[in-house]
Amino acid sequence: MNIALSFVFNIFYVPWFVIISLVLAFFVTLAISFSYISGGHRHALRVFRFGIAWYARTLIKFFYPYVRVRCEYSEKSDATEPYIFVSNHRSFVDSYLLAYLPYEGVLIVNTWPFRIPVLGYYAKLAGYLNINKMAPDVFFEKARRLLEENVSLVFFPEGTRSIGRAMGKFHGTAFRLALQSKMPLVPLCVTGTEKILPKGSLLIRPGKLTIRRLRAIPWEEYKDLTAFALKNRIRRIIGEELERMENPA
Amino acid sequence: MTKQEIIEKVNKVFEESFEIEKDRLLPEANIFLDLGLDSLDIVDLMVALQKSFEVNLRNEESIRNIRTLEDIYKFILEFQERKKGQSNP
Numbered sequence: 001m002n003i004a005l006s007f008v009f010n011i012f013y014v015p016w017f018v019i020i021s022l023v024l025a026f027f028v029t030l031a032i033s034f035s036y037i038s039g040g041h042r043h044a045l046r047v048f049r050f051g052i053a054w055y056a057r058t059l060i061k062f063f064y065p066y067v068r069v070r071c072e073y074s075e076k077s078d079a080t081e082p083y084i085f086v087s088n089h090r091s092f093v094d095s096y097l098l099a100y101l102p103y104e105g106v107l108i109v110n111t112w113p114f115r116i117p118v119l120g121y122y123a124k125l126a127g128y129l130n131i132n133k134m135a136p137d138v139f140f141e142k143a144r145r146l147l148e149e150n151v152s153l154v155f156f157p158e159g160t161r162s163i164g165r166a167m168g169k170f171h172g173t174a175f176r177l178a179l180q181s182k183m184p185l186v187p188l189c190v191t192g193t194e195k196i197l198p199k200g201s202l203l204i205r206p207g208k209l210t211i212r213r214l215r216a217i218p219w220e221e222y223k224d225l226t227a228f229a230l231k232n233r234i235r236r237i238i239g240e241e242l243e244r245m246e247n248p249a
Numbered sequence: 250m251t252k253q254e255i256i257e258k259v260n261k262v263f264e265e266s267f268e269i270e271k272d273r274l275l276p277e278a279n280i281f282l283d284l285g286l287d288s289l290d291i292v293d294l295m296v297a298l299q300k301s302f303e304v305n306l307r308n309e310e311s312i313r314n315i316r317t318l319e320d321i322y323k324f325i326l327e328f329q330e331r332k333k334g335q336s337n338p
Contacts, residue, residue, distance in 0.1 A: 169285060
């Protein structure tokens with residue numbers, strides 16, 4: 001499909017995107033209100049986070065077959081245990097795609113997602129952590145508390161979206177937190193999002209997205225590494241898997 | 250301990266604790282810009298150096314000025330000479 005057709009699709013889609021977002025936001029808000037009354041603050045937050053994931057999945061489904069999603073899991077996961085997920089990051093769409101993880105999760109983001117109208121406000125309410133606005137001690141304390149509450153954390157350790165397929169250098173925070181909290185680390189590989197909504201573009205293009213969840217790495221396997229060595233090992237694992245996904249033998 | 254022994258020991262710390270390849274460990278290599286460490290990695294580096302040299306570097310203010318591998322070699326060398334001077338007045 002060429003750019004002109006994508007443009008036509010976007011003109012059709014964008015008003016629907018806004019309408020559906022508002023309708024879903026209304027239902028999510030309603031669900032949170034009932035949850036707060038029936039189960040209190042913690043229960044409401046849990047419902048809210050799953051509500052955001054439901055909203056993201058519904059929106060992605062609305063794109064079908066213009067945009068198709070494939071989820072691949074290398075092992076059966078234990079949804080009762082929190083994880084620290086680390087994913088490559090190529091597009092804004094990645095954050096929507098992570099809604100396919102069956103966990104109560106919080107994204108670790110930098111400042112700009114909080115500035116998105118409506119979505120930024122909801123992200124703040126859901127307790128997403130702005131890593132750029134917090135001192136390391138404060139961030140680690142808040143992150144540890146979330147893990148203790150059985151909330152998984154999702155990091156994009158590159159810190160920003162990469163341009164094209166090349167993966168940027170990893171920052172160490174996710175890995176330092178994993179070492180401190182003794183939680184399992186789960187590498188995620190996301191492909192295709194860079195074609196659908198590349199960095200710097202507002203035009204949604206057709207394509208196939210794949211999210212591959214790799215084996216959870218328990219703390220016992222990485223406890224003797226420094227955060228620096230661990231981040232580079234995980235970066236290598238994700239890089240090799242992306243290579244296999246995009247250039248299968 | 251000679252400077253050469255210090256160089257070998259420090260480089261071993263970078264190879265084993267940080268998994269940085271030997272050929273990148275040049276004296277002029279900036280530990281932040283060339284080797285990719287961040288400010289929090291410095292804490293891990295100090296822990297690894299303390300373990301390797303069996304010394305306590307916790308109260309050493311001059312650690313803040315370290316930028317290159319050569320700075321680390323000099324820092325350890327000076328630290329060692331200072332300690333030797335203190336124990337043999």
